[in-house]
Amino acid sequence: MAYRVTFIPGDGTGPEIAEATKRVLDATGVDFDWDVQHAGVDIMKEAGTPLPDATIQSILTNKIGIKGPITTPVGTGFRSVNVALRKICNLYACLRPCKTYEGVRTKYSDIDLVFVRENTEDLYAGIEYEHGKPETARLLEFLKETNPDAHFGDETGISIKPISVEGSKRIVQYAFDYARENGRKKVTAVHKANIMKHTDGLFLAVATEVAKANPDIEFEERIVDNMCMQLVQKPELYDVMVLPNLYGDIISDLCAGLVGGLGVAPGANIGTEASVFEPVHGSAPKYAGMNKANPTAMILSGVLMLRHLGEQDAAVRVETALRDVIAEGKATTYDLGGPAGTSQFADAIIARLG
Numbered sequence: 001m002a003y004r005v006t007f008i009p010g011d012g013t014g015p016e017i018a019e020a021t022k023r024v025l026d027a028t029g030v031d032f033d034w035d036v037q038h039a040g041v042d043i044m045k046e047a048g049t050p051l052p053d054a055t056i057q058s059i060l061t062n063k064i065g066i067k068g069p070i071t072t073p074v075g076t077g078f079r080s081v082n083v084a085l086r087k088i089c090n091l092y093a094c095l096r097p098c099k100t101y102e103g104v105r106t107k108y109s110d111i112d113l114v115f116v117r118e119n120t121e122d123l124y125a126g127i128e129y130e131h132g133k134p135e136t137a138r139l140l141e142f143l144k145e146t147n148p149d150a151h152f153g154d155e156t157g158i159s160i161k162p163i164s165v166e167g168s169k170r171i172v173q174y175a176f177d178y179a180r181e182n183g184r185k186k187v188t189a190v191h192k193a194n195i196m197k198h199t200d201g202l203f204l205a206v207a208t209e210v211a212k213a214n215p216d217i218e219f220e221e222r223i224v225d226n227m228c229m230q231l232v233q234k235p236e237l238y239d240v241m242v243l244p245n246l247y248g249d250i251i252s253d254l255c256a257g258l259v260g261g262l263g264v265a266p267g268a269n270i271g272t273e274a275s276v277f278e279p280v281h282g283s284a285p286k287y288a289g290m291n292k293a294n295p296t297a298m299i300l301s302g303v304l305m306l307r308h309l310g311e312q313d314a315a316v317r318v319e320t321a322l323r324d325v326i327a328e329g330k331a332t333t334y335d336l337g338g339p340a341g342t343s344q345f346a347d348a349i350i351a352r353l354g
């Protein structure tokens with residue numbers, strides 16, 4: 001039976017790289033029934049929203065989606081479609097592999113890391129108090145009373161960092177499951193528990209407990225600042241990393257830089273209601289319609305989707321074909337130093353798939 005998958009082209013360069021990705025995935029022979037839905041600035045005029053209900057319903061029904069990047073319009077009052085999707089579909093785990101491919105310009109070789117970022121809690125929960133507001137003043141009074149030694153300026157804004165036992169358990173267990181299912185050997189929990197005892201400390205305590213229940217996978221922990229230095233100096237020492245939301249966001253971009261930049265960084269958002277696969281990069285609107293953008297990150301997001309569906313053979317075939325085309329360098333896009341456009345890059349991968 002065909003896999004019915006919600007397919008969202010996105011906007012900017014999204015439709016071009018999404019089409020290239022669809023053609024590559026179809027060429028594997030895996031039977032897809034694409035449910036094409038729209039989101040982003042291109043649909044806003046017609047639908048009155050960048051995230052139509054039909055698109056949400058399609059993802060919730062099919063339980064799986066792949067999407068191109070979407071522009072977040074500045075100053076229109078619309079929230080980010082990506083953040084809205086995370087909330088609606090409870091996409092709690094953000095998976096970001098970072099791997100070096102021969103032919104991609106970077107000083108590093110043999111990097112093969114996977115970041116598992118908690119996607120719903122931490123400073124991204126959106127609980128913020130603006131300085132100068134009466135409710136902020138009331139909260140500040142309480143905080144001054146209960147923390148007499150802390151320094152609070154008169155003009156203070158406050159962001160709240162909730163980290164829960166349930167949320168931490170769920171994400172760390174996901175990291176161990178991912179490691180086991182993908183032949184990985186080690187999970188490293190990243191934190192700043194020495195300073196934030198009731199949030200990062202809780203995350204670390206839960207991670208240590210979850211590790212005890214998963215003795216077949218090695219476990220270690222690192223303080224986030226040390227982790228940054230270690231990843232730049234000795235990335236080969238690490239394997240799967242599990243992080244609270246903010247550190248996950250920052251460190252996974254740092255590592256995308258180590259392996260050659262955003263054009264080659266795939267992502268997956270795994271949830272309780274559905275899973276959505278998408279490149280880490282944005283819509284790069286200045287290249288829209290020019291057949292110029294690199295489709296690698298979205299094709300690799302498609303590889304993650306194939307693995308999620310249990311189509312391991314097809315996943316390996318696509319990744320191998322992509323790796324070979326990049327290594328050869330004759331049919332890659334400008335950012336990889338090649339002469340090809342988005343669609344020619346896809347043609348070369350399809351030709352290699354055989």
Ligand code: NAD
Pocket residue numbers: 017068069070071072073082262263278279280281282283284285286292293294295297335
């Ligand atoms: P961006 O990732 O779109 O582009 C930054 C630069 O990276 C581009 O100018 C280009 O030089 C390069 N680049 C990115 N993708 C590339 C590709 N596939 N091939 C070749 N070069 C590529 O970041 P931005 O300019 O900050 O954001 C543009 C829009 O995308 C914003 O509205 C932002 O909110 C949105 N965005 C969406 C997502 C998403 O949909 N998941 C993620 C990030 C940003």
